[in-house]
Amino acid sequence: MADYQNTPVEDPSASTQMFRAFVDDPQPQPATAVSGGSRTGMITLGVIVALVVVIGVVYLAIK
Template identity: 80%
Template structure:
């Protein structure tokens, strides 16, 4: 017969300490987004390119 009386006792203090260590870990910083100045520059460049393409299409349509 199996003896179920000698089961190991769970150490709840260690479990609590591990949980607190996990919860108290510093969160990793999110990846840095491009700065606001470079984002504005990219948008301006995109608008200028779009205007040049539209002007080229209009020029070819009128020609």
């Protein structure tokens, strides 16, 4: 049988303090390495690839 009488009592303020420390800790901002022009190019390339895949699926479905 398990002994449940010796469980440690948790301090509810401890979790609140840890949460506040996490929220108050300044997070480093990620560097934006992708410029606006290359982002537009990547989106355009993704749309073209998606269209090619959809056309290929439709072609195989009709065939």
